[in-house]
Amino acid sequence: MYQFVTGPLAWLAFIIFFFGLVLRIVLYVRGLDWKLDRVTYSVNVSYGIKGAIRSIIFWIFPFGTRSMRKNPVFTVMVFVFHIGLLITPVFLLAHNVILEEKWGISFWTLPETVSDILTIAVIVSALFLILRRIALPEVRIITNAYDYLLMVISTAPFITGFLAYHQVSGYEFWLILHILSAEVMLVAIPFTKLSHMVLFFLSRGQLGMDYGIKRGGMKGYNLSW
Amino acid sequence: MAEGTLCNRKMINTREALLELLADKSGKLYYEEMNQLDVQTNALAETIRATCKSRIRTWLEICTHCGLCAESCFFYLANNNDPKQVPSYKIQSTLGEIVKRKGNVDNAFMQMTMDTAWAKCTCCNRCGMYCPMGIDMGVMFGYLRGLCFSQGFVPWEMKIGSGMHRIFRAQMDVTVEDWVETCDWMREEWEDDYPGLEIPVDKKGADIIYTVNAREAKHYPEDIAEAAVLFHLAGENWTVPSEGWELTSLAMFAGDWEACKMQVETVYDAMYRLNPKQMVATECGHAYRATVLEGPYWAGLKTGKPPVDSIHYVEWVADALRTGKLKIDPDKKIKEPVTYQDSCNYIRSGGLSDAAREIMSYIAEDFREMTPNREHNFCCGGGGGLNGIGRYRQERNAGLKVKRDQILASGAKLVVSPCHNCWDAIRDLEEVYEDGIRWSFLKPLLLKMVIVPEHLKPAESEAT
Numbered sequence: 001m002y003q004f005v006t007g008p009l010a011w012l013a014f015i016i017f018f019f020g021l022v023l024r025i026v027l028y029v030r031g032l033d034w035k036l037d038r039v040t041y042s043v044n045v046s047y048g049i050k051g052a053i054r055s056i057i058f059w060i061f062p063f064g065t066r067s068m069r070k071n072p073v074f075t076v077m078v079f080v081f082h083i084g085l086l087i088t089p090v091f092l093l094a095h096n097v098i099l100e101e102k103w104g105i106s107f108w109t110l111p112e113t114v115s116d117i118l119t120i121a122v123i124v125s126a127l128f129l130i131l132r133r134i135a136l137p138e139v140r141i142i143t144n145a146y147d148y149l150l151m152v153i154s155t156a157p158f159i160t161g162f163l164a165y166h167q168v169s170g171y172e173f174w175l176i177l178h179i180l181s182a183e184v185m186l187v188a189i190p191f192t193k194l195s196h197m198v199l200f201f202l203s204r205g206q207l208g209m210d211y212g213i214k215r216g217g218m219k220g221y222n223l224s225w
Numbered sequence: 226m227a228e229g230t231l232c233n234r235k236m237i238n239t240r241e242a243l244l245e246l247l248a249d250k251s252g253k254l255y256y257e258e259m260n261q262l263d264v265q266t267n268a269l270a271e272t273i274r275a276t277c278k279s280r281i282r283t284w285l286e287i288c289t290h291c292g293l294c295a296e297s298c299f300f301y302l303a304n305n306n307d308p309k310q311v312p313s314y315k316i317q318s319t320l321g322e323i324v325k326r327k328g329n330v331d332n333a334f335m336q337m338t339m340d341t342a343w344a345k346c347t348c349c350n351r352c353g354m355y356c357p358m359g360i361d362m363g364v365m366f367g368y369l370r371g372l373c374f375s376q377g378f379v380p381w382e383m384k385i386g387s388g389m390h391r392i393f394r395a396q397m398d399v400t401v402e403d404w405v406e407t408c409d410w411m412r413e414e415w416e417d418d419y420p421g422l423e424i425p426v427d428k429k430g431a432d433i434i435y436t437v438n439a440r441e442a443k444h445y446p447e448d449i450a451e452a453a454v455l456f457h458l459a460g461e462n463w464t465v466p467s468e469g470w471e472l473t474s475l476a477m478f479a480g481d482w483e484a485c486k487m488q489v490e491t492v493y494d495a496m497y498r499l500n501p502k503q504m505v506a507t508e509c510g511h512a513y514r515a516t517v518l519e520g521p522y523w524a525g526l527k528t529g530k531p532p533v534d535s536i537h538y539v540e541w542v543a544d545a546l547r548t549g550k551l552k553i554d555p556d557k558k559i560k561e562p563v564t565y566q567d568s569c570n571y572i573r574s575g576g577l578s579d580a581a582r583e584i585m586s587y588i589a590e591d592f593r594e595m596t597p598n599r600e601h602n603f604c605c606g607g608g609g610g611l612n613g614i615g616r617y618r619q620e621r622n623a624g625l626k627v628k629r630d631q632i633l634a635s636g637a638k639l640v641v642s643p644c645h646n647c648w649d650a651i652r653d654l655e656e657v658y659e660d661g662i663r664w665s666f667l668k669p670l671l672l673k674m675v676i677v678p679e680h681l682k683p684a685e686s687e688a689t
């Protein structure tokens with residue numbers, strides 16, 4: 001079982017993840033239409049690029065925008081959630097040990113207490129985000145089961161990994177569940193709105209181009225996000 | 226296949242059809258007929274397939290339902306944080322559903338969609354600035370209006386408006402003759418006070434081609450005179466076109482993209498014909514957006530720009546004050562606290578907030594910003610055509626509250642409002658709430674405080 005989930009299944013998951021995301025990017029870009037979108041993507045390019053970069057940069061740093069500054073707690077939680085989500089798996093010691101064993105490569109690694117804290121942070125911030133969905137009427141009305149499912153898919157690898165690492169009873173069981181849930185997540189990313197992992201940049205970039213070209217950018221105005 | 230005689234999927238292309246529709250006071254019969262109007266689900270599906278591309282599909286898909294757009298929407302705030310006013314909810318429950326169901330929706334659904342698209346969104350695009358994913362729901366509502374229009378589910382006044390553009394190339398029944406006569410009339414009325422005043426029509430190769438909002442021609446002709454006087458005092462070499470003088474686009478509010486194209490092309494034709502250096506657009510927000518920002522795309526101009534460099538009136542004024550073409554009498558500057566209504570369509574969507582501030586620095590001693598301001602400012606409450614739709618008067622009036630609070634908080638009782646829509650909304654806001662707020666375009670204010678050069682003064686005043 002372990003052989004299977006870490007072997008062929010893992011390969012399959014990574015391939016689907018990678019090519020799936022590439023496909024999402026290609027489809028997105030191919031579906032852009034300068035006339036329908038009313039943005040001259042291939043004319044006024046320098047303005048477009050500038051607008052796109054501004055739009056991404058301001059939104060990728062905490063409190064870079066008025067929207068985030070107005071919602072400080074939420075902003076912190078979303079950033080904590082994502083930092084844990086993205087950093088932990090890549091720089092986790094245990095993952096790098098496996099990489100080293102298999103392919104002889106390894107990244108810089110996190111001290112284990114740090115990765116432990118990050119994992120807990122992911123789980124706690126996820127809990128916060130779930131409670132927020134229930135508590136706030138303006139979020140509740142737009143929330144559906146799919147949102148919770150995605151939360152489960154995103155956090156399951158962390159919960160199971162945490163349990164496996166701390167060797168609660170049934171290490172083997174949690175480990176396999178951990179690997180499976182991570183594979184589910186990888187496969188889910190291109191096919192669900194977790195695809196925002198790349199579409200965030202494309203969508204933000206697109207709106208940035210709109211502002212950078214048509215909505216004032218060519219007048220030399222730098223929109224304050 | 227049921228269609229009404231008035232409420233149907235046909236375009237208004239003849240005067241007879243327009244008059245018939247206008248005769249139906251407040252659209253009484255029109256809305257009754259709308260209850261019987263079938264949805265052509267196949268046509269809707271086909272339109273979606275052809276025009277709903279990756280940008281909008283992605284927006285609909287990746288919305289993480291975080292709710293940050295809620296507080297960005299003045300309708301949400303004005304309606305006591307009603308969750309049904311959350312922009313994400315509004316668009317997902319209308320356009321989102323139509324796309325998901327591939328156009329397979331019924332009459333009741335389309336009416337609900339129409340009520341949402343025109344009475345719960347003014348396409349002010351503010352939510353797009355508050356969404357982490359860069360989802361601009363205002364843009365989607367604009368698109369949704371187009372879908373509604375194509376199926377005949379459009380407010381009565383919007384159907385009329387788009388018909389006006391189709392027939393008169395103006396949002397009102399003002400013909401080329403009416404327009405040219407109005408210009409002549411205004412020159413005659415005002416030339417005694419301003420000797421040598423001209424309103425040159427169709428002058429080729431002028432520096433400026435000036436274009437207006439049909440309301441000015443029809444209801445506020447003195448606005449044209451004021452513009453002429455200010456150009457005159459500034460010594461501009463300017464002209465107005467006989468055809469292609471109208472910038473506005475109720476067709477854009479209606480979602481009638483074909484009429485949008487027809488309308489802007491008359492203006493662009495005037496540019497080609499008269500070959501001016503620059504176009505100056507009157508004090509109107511959506512007109513600027515339609516003709517200068519979106520128009521090139523409707524007309525298929527690959528540069529994304531109108532045929533000649535085009536600026537908004539506030540840019541011309543800021544420049545005229547900066548370069549001294551217009552000089553302000555310091556004693557006549559506005560002394561009382563005064564605030565500025567940032568119009569969504571040329572400030573948020575046009576990036577012109579600096580020009581507005583620059584003007585205020587020349588004409589006002591006690592300028593008060595609203596909070597928030599510039600591109601973060603709230604819609605006046607009447608944008609997107611909402612001011613003009615009788616069916617949604619209640620919703621519009623409720624939405625005005627946010628602007629009212631902003632104005633009152635600024636401590637100013639005078640609002641400079643160089644946009645017809647904002648101007649109307651603030652006028653109506655005063656009518657509803659009676660706070661003693663006054664509002665004004667720039668032109669009349671400038672005229673009161675501008676220094677008239679000696680050689681342009683009338684003979685009598687030289688004697689006194």
Ligand code: HEM
Pocket residue numbers: 078082085086129130147150151154185189194196197198200289290291292293357358
């Ligand atoms: C570089 C990559 C990523 C970026 C830039 C990014 C960005 C974002 C943004 C902007 C939001 C919206 C937060 C908000 O509403 O304020 C979000 C939400 C979310 N992201 Fe990501 N994300 C990334 C990767 C991921 C990955 C890899 C996952 C999981 C596999 C993920 C899972 C989620 C979830 C579950 C939410 C919803 C949070 C909630 O329920 O409120 N993200 N992300």
